Amino acid sequence: MVRIIQSRDLNPVPAGGWETNVATAFDDVFVTGNWFGAYSRDGGSSWVKVNPKGLQPETYVKFCDQRVLYIPQINRFAWVILANTEGGPITLAISEPARLRDSSGRSWVRYHIWPRTVRQEEQSFDFPDISFGDSYLYLTSNIGPRGMIARFPLGELAQAATVNMQYYILPQTWICPVQSTGAKGFFGAHTDVSKMRVWSWAEPASAHIMSAEFPIATIRTEDWVVDLPSEQWFVPDHSPDNEIIGAARLRNELWFAWMEARRVAGHPEARVFPFPHINTAVVSATSLALLRQERIWSSKAAYGWPVLTANDRDVALLCVYGGGQIQGGAELCVGLLTSPRQLQLVTSGNLGASGWHYMGVRPAYLSTTAFAAVGYNRRLLPVPENISRPRYVVFERD
Amino acid sequence: MSSFLVRVIIIVLALLGISAFLLYRRRQHPHAEAGEDVGRGPDSATLAAPDAVELGADIPPRPPVEKWDDQSKRRKLPPGEYRAAADEPETDPEPLS
Numbered sequence: 001m002v003r004i005i006q007s008r009d010l011n012p013v014p015a016g017g018w019e020t021n022v023a024t025a026f027d028d029v030f031v032t033g034n035w036f037g038a039y040s041r042d043g044g045s046s047w048v049k050v051n052p053k054g055l056q057p058e059t060y061v062k063f064c065d066q067r068v069l070y071i072p073q074i075n076r077f078a079w080v081i082l083a084n085t086e087g088g089p090i091t092l093a094i095s096e097p098a099r100l101r102d103s104s105g106r107s108w109v110r111y112h113i114w115p116r117t118v119r120q121e122e123q124s125f126d127f128p129d130i131s132f133g134d135s136y137l138y139l140t141s142n143i144g145p146r147g148m149i150a151r152f153p154l155g156e157l158a159q160a161a162t163v164n165m166q167y168y169i170l171p172q173t174w175i176c177p178v179q180s181t182g183a184k185g186f187f188g189a190h191t192d193v194s195k196m197r198v199w200s201w202a203e204p205a206s207a208h209i210m211s212a213e214f215p216i217a218t219i220r221t222e223d224w225v226v227d228l229p230s231e232q233w234f235v236p237d238h239s240p241d242n243e244i245i246g247a248a249r250l251r252n253e254l255w256f257a258w259m260e261a262r263r264v265a266g267h268p269e270a271r272v273f274p275f276p277h278i279n280t281a282v283v284s285a286t287s288l289a290l291l292r293q294e295r296i297w298s299s300k301a302a303y304g305w306p307v308l309t310a311n312d313r314d315v316a317l318l319c320v321y322g323g324g325q326i327q328g329g330a331e332l333c334v335g336l337l338t339s340p341r342q343l344q345l346v347t348s349g350n351l352g353a354s355g356w357h358y359m360g361v362r363p364a365y366l367s368t369t370a371f372a373a374v375g376y377n378r379r380l381l382p383v384p385e386n387i388s389r390p391r392y393v394v395f396e397r398d
Numbered sequence: 399m400s401s402f403l404v405r406v407i408i409i410v411l412a413l414l415g416i417s418a419f420l421l422y423r424r425r426q427h428p429h430a431e432a433g434e435d436v437g438r439g440p441d442s443a444t445l446a447a448p449d450a451v452e453l454g455a456d457i458p459p460r461p462p463v464e465k466w467d468d469q470s471k472r473r474k475l476p477p478g479e480y481r482a483a484a485d486e487p488e489t490d491p492e493p494l495s
Contacts, residue, residue, distance in 0.1 A: 050455065163444070191476070294486065343492065
């Protein structure tokens with residue numbers, strides 16, 4: 001069993017609550033969504049809204065793709081936000097728990113990373129993501145038709161000083177950083193429907209990035225639609241997404257997770273799964289070789305949007321589950337993938353769809369056993385109550 | 399000298415030889431890592447010291463969702479050689495208690 005320590009909607013409810021992310025430092029909790037920030041100083045019991053708009057340069061009016069995490073070794077929160085996707089910067093904001101408590105979550109320092117910072121003046125960033133290792137904060141992003149892997153020394157970020165950023169521009173897009181990554185940064189991406197590539201970047205400043213590509217079971221890319229009783233779709237049919245969106249390291253294992261549809265395109269002999277579902281690849285952190293794949297599927301309902309994190313014992317999962325025989329919408333599901341696998345629903349009564357690229361799960365620092373997650377509810381209530389309600393969940397292995 | 403002693407000496411010498419070889423390799427390749435080297439070091443950039451910002455508490459209305467899901471920014475995975483998946487058991491989550 002998964003023990004649910006806490007599960008409640010954010011109140012007041014911030015609008016624009018999809019693409020959620022969360023970071024916790026004991027009682028200080030910071031949550032982001034596509035169009036909001038929110039802070040709690042009492043472990044999630046009460047919340048105040050934070051407007052992310054001020055993080056951006058004044059000339060940019062739109063923002064999205066927010067990620068946040070807490071870095072215990074420097075006692076800092078790190079928050080990235082993408083400004084207007086056409087040539088705008090990724091803003092990296094840093095704060096610490098005491099500063100957030102004193103300011104109701106509103107006081108930060110900010111760095112801007114522009115396309116010109118990485119000599120890509122004609123391109124735009126998209127889909128940034130972050131993780132941290134022993135000595136660096138890692139940032140990945142699409143940059144035009146290529147991908148970026150960058151890192152920032154944690155010591156310089158903690159001092160709010162000039163930061164010496166290192167980066168690679170690579171031919172691959174949709175590179176997902178591995179969480180809880182230790183003394184090396186690790187990253188993964190699919191390169192075609194039957195292959196993935198993993199990168200490792202040791203932490204000495206002079207180290208080169210290394211990579212390995214290997215075959216995986218062919219990804220099911222066809223037949224996504226799951227009808228819900230509300231006549232919404234579990235997965236938006238127009239935006240099927242097979243990219244790796246969850247990755248975490250547990251000791252010598254790198255876990256990568258993504259969504260698959262039902263069928264392999266062009267191969268009618270391939271097994272057809274009853275619903276879209278989650279697949280994983282477990283890779284050796286030492287040899288960068290595939291160890292095994294573990295699929296999370298059901299004959300009753302669909303799974304989607306897997307995000308991962310890890311502590312010293314477990315790889316934790318946040319995803320959605322619904323449709324099919326259960327006659328429901330997209331419910332939030334948390335779990336532990338490490339054997340014995342345990343999955344637990346944490347919402348009910350969601351009739352609407354879910355998704356939009358990612359959700360958020362992190363270790364619930366300073367606990368060594370608990371994890372914090374934020375997804376969102378879609379209850380399909382009458383207007384004006386018909387909004388995405390972010391749900392904050394804390395859980396651990398029972 | 400007994401044959402047993404000869405065997406022990408041979409084994410000890412072999413272990414010493416293997417250890418010396420491994421030590422030599424490690425000194426030759428102190429940062430040996432798995433995978434292919436991309437063949438170049440990282441590029442670098444300097445970010446100026448950050449400025450402080452005090453954010454507001456009122457979140458403005460968001461623009462329509464349609465503007466945010468630009469399909470041109472998504473990709474369809476390139477085709478590849480078909481590889482069958484192994485049979486694996488299904489899993490359902492525990493219901494909300």
